[in-house]
Amino acid sequence: MVVTVREPTIPITEIEQSAFCQTDEELKSKSLLEELKVDVRWQKLPVSYMRMEPEELDRRILEARAALGTRLMILGHHYQRDEIIRFADLRGDSFKLSQFAAEQEDAEYIIFCGVHFMAETASILGGPDKKVVLPNLTAGCSMADMAHVDDVLDCWDDLSGLLGDGAITPITYMNSTAAIKAMCGRNDGIVCTSSNAEATYKWALEKGEKILFLPDQHLGRNTGVKMGIRPDEMIVWNPFKSMGGHTEDELRQAKVILWQGHCSVHTRFTVPQIEEARQRHPDVNVVVHPECTMEVVQAADSNGSTEFIKKTIEDAAPGTKWAVGTEISLVNRLAKENPDKTVFCLDSVVCPCSTMYRIHPAYLSWVLDGLNEGIVLNEIVVDPETAGYAKIALDRMLSIV
Ligand code: 13P
Ligand code: SF4
Numbered sequence: 001m002v003v004t005v006r007e008p009t010i011p012i013t014e015i016e017q018s019a020f021c022q023t024d025e026e027l028k029s030k031s032l033l034e035e036l037k038v039d040v041r042w043q044k045l046p047v048s049y050m051r052m053e054p055e056e057l058d059r060r061i062l063e064a065r066a067a068l069g070t071r072l073m074i075l076g077h078h079y080q081r082d083e084i085i086r087f088a089d090l091r092g093d094s095f096k097l098s099q100f101a102a103e104q105e106d107a108e109y110i111i112f113c114g115v116h117f118m119a120e121t122a123s124i125l126g127g128p129d130k131k132v133v134l135p136n137l138t139a140g141c142s143m144a145d146m147a148h149v150d151d152v153l154d155c156w157d158d159l160s161g162l163l164g165d166g167a168i169t170p171i172t173y174m175n176s177t178a179a180i181k182a183m184c185g186r187n188d189g190i191v192c193t194s195s196n197a198e199a200t201y202k203w204a205l206e207k208g209e210k211i212l213f214l215p216d217q218h219l220g221r222n223t224g225v226k227m228g229i230r231p232d233e234m235i236v237w238n239p240f241k242s243m244g245g246h247t248e249d250e251l252r253q254a255k256v257i258l259w260q261g262h263c264s265v266h267t268r269f270t271v272p273q274i275e276e277a278r279q280r281h282p283d284v285n286v287v288v289h290p291e292c293t294m295e296v297v298q299a300a301d302s303n304g305s306t307e308f309i310k311k312t313i314e315d316a317a318p319g320t321k322w323a324v325g326t327e328i329s330l331v332n333r334l335a336k337e338n339p340d341k342t343v344f345c346l347d348s349v350v351c352p353c354s355t356m357y358r359i360h361p362a363y364l365s366w367v368l369d370g371l372n373e374g375i376v377l378n379e380i381v382v383d384p385e386t387a388g389y390a391k392i393a394l395d396r397m398l399s400i401v
Contacts, residue, residue, distance in 0.1 A: 027328065027352060029054045029083040032362040042358050043138045043378075049362040054083060057361040061087055064368035072371065073107040075100065075122065077114035078306040079327040079356040084113050084364060093307035094118060094174045095193040101125045101132075102398060109133060109371055112380075113359050115141045119380040120178045124387045125394060132380045133371075135363035139355050141175050143291075146261035147215035149179035151239040155259075156183060158243055159212060162251055169204035172214040173197075175263075178382045178390045180214060185392035192397060194290050195305035197223040203400050210254065212237075215261035222290045222297045224256045231294065236260050265353045266291035269325040273346045274299045277323040286346070287312055288325030296325060306330055313338055327353045 029035070032050040036042065052060070065072070065087060075097050076088025085091060090100055101110065101122035110132045112119035119134040126132060159168055170189035172180050181191050188207075192200040201223050204211050213220030217236055224234050233255040237244030243251065251257065269292045277284050286300040287309050297303045302312060306326060313322050318340040324331045325346045335343040370377035382390070 027081070027332070027350065029081060029361060032360050035360060040354070040358075041138065042360075043136045043363070045363060045366050049366050052362060052365070054361060057365050058083070060365045061361060061368060064365065064372055067372050068109070068368070070106060071108045072111065073104060073109070074111045074113060077118060077356065078310060078330045078333075079353050080113050080359060081329050081352070081357065082333060083361050084359050085329075085333070087364065088113060093193065093195055093305040094121075095195045095305065096307055098122065098125055098174065098193070098394070099398065101130075102394075104130070109376070111135060111364070111367060113364065115139045115144075115355050116380070117141055117144050117175055117177065120382055121174060121181075121390075121394065123380045124178060124181075124382055124390050128384075131376050133367050133376060133378050134380050135367045135378060136358045136360070137378050139358040141355055143173075143216055143261050143263045144175045144177060147176055147180055147259055148239070149177060149183070152180050152183060152214060152259075155212070155237055155239065155244060156187065159251065159257065162243075162248055163210065167208060168210040168212050168257070169208045170212045170214065171197075171200050171204055171220075172393070173216050173219055176215050178386050181393050182386045182389035184214075185389035185394075185396075189393055190396045190400075191390075191393045193305065194219060195307060196397065196400075197290070198226055199400055200397065201227045203396075211256045212259075213256055214259040216263065216291055217258040217260060218262060218266070218293055218297075219290050220256060220258040221294050222292075222303070225294060225298075229255050234258055263291040265327050265351060266325070267293060268349075268351065269293075269296050269346050271295050271299045273325075274323070277344075277346060281321050281323070281342070284321040284323050285316070286323045286325070288346070292325050300325065310334060313341065313343060316341060327356065329353075329356070 031053050073089050074087055076085045076091045098121050102125040110122055112122050112132055112134055119132050123132040170184045170187055172184045172191055174191055174193045190200050197219055221234055235254045236258050238260045266289055274286050287302045288296055288300040290297055290303045309326055313334050321342040323346050328345055328350045329352050331345040367377045
């Protein structure tokens with residue numbers, strides 16, 4: 001049995017989370033030099049790009065993108081800023097974008113405007129012939145940073161030692177490193193996203209009794225509840241404690257073991273915010289992302305992935321009102337794109353996902369110029385062995401949903 005002793009650490013991505021929070025102003029891109037004044041640590045790039053004003057960057061991006069034609073696809077996650085998403089050839093949630101990367105045959109390059117785990121997944125699914133670029137290499141995910149592969153492997157050794165081989169199925173949320181996806185591929189496990197987590201629970205429970213869910217305890221718990229698993233049948237594995245902080249009996253009895261990870265954007269939403277929205281607008285509909293806590297998800301009217309939230313509001317009747325519990329760049333865009341409806345964020349303090357926000361137009365302009373000069377900057381490459389096992393777990397996901 002492996003006993004891990006490691007000091008708890010807070011990912012830098014979580015520490016920087018509040019850097020761009022505000023209450024009174026619209027989030028509008030400034031020059032990178034201006035944005036870096038709030039003391040955040042992003043990837044360095046040539047100073048000429050840092051000085052460029054948004055209008056100049058817009059023009060340069062358009063020209064450089066046009067020069068690359070069909071050799072390039074730009075993918076954009078829904079949480080990207082407006083000044084980036086306008087250049088995306090395809091927008092989507094994690095699932096839609098990964099499906100696209102798996103099916104994409106034509107383009108030589110994919111620029112992934114999203115975060116590291118998404119670009120890594122696109123690289124694994126796109127195969128060795130496709131070059132995937134992440135414009136800013138420091139665009140990570142604080143939740144993914146909460147699961148270190150060494151801690152996850154220790155946990156897996158402890159659980160398989162205690163419960164026996166094959167007694168537990170690992171499911172990792174897309175928001176995790178390729179190494180953790182590979183661990184799932186090696187051990188008859190699977191990857192999920194917020195749009196197919198229930199299908200993966202069903203798949204896992206048909207073949208075994210227990211699930212280890214990584215790294216978001218909230219998505220794991222909310223999915224368990226949807227599948228009829230009681231909250232007291234799900235326990236949280238603390239990687240900083242021996243045996244996750246549990247007795248052997250507790251681990252034997254649990255149906256789902258949830259990794260102690262969370263999203264710092266979605267755990268800001270609270271039940272009192274929902275109550276206030278309902279008081280102010282008695283006819284409001286509340287829709288949240290399943291990375292919110294169980295209490296928030298239960299108090300909302302519906303929950304689902306970013307694509308679900310977008311579609312739900314787009315398909316709603318004119319005049320309806322929507323209080324939304326997800327990242328602010330998406331909420332603001334939905335408000336603008338649905339002027340016949342009232343769309344607002346549940347939280348009055350407006351916080352973008354600090355890592356999605358790191359894809360500033362200056363980075364996009366820089367990597368596009370690089371491609372036009374024949375230089376692939378910031379290419380995301382996964383070693384073949386890790387990529388091979390991670391692909392097994394990703395292909396399982398793509399085949400069951
Ligand atoms: P979606 O798969 O719903 O787009 O979510 C990705 C994510 O990181 C949400 O925080
Ligand atoms: Fe990660 Fe949360 Fe940002 Fe999604 S919103 S990328 S889970 S930090």
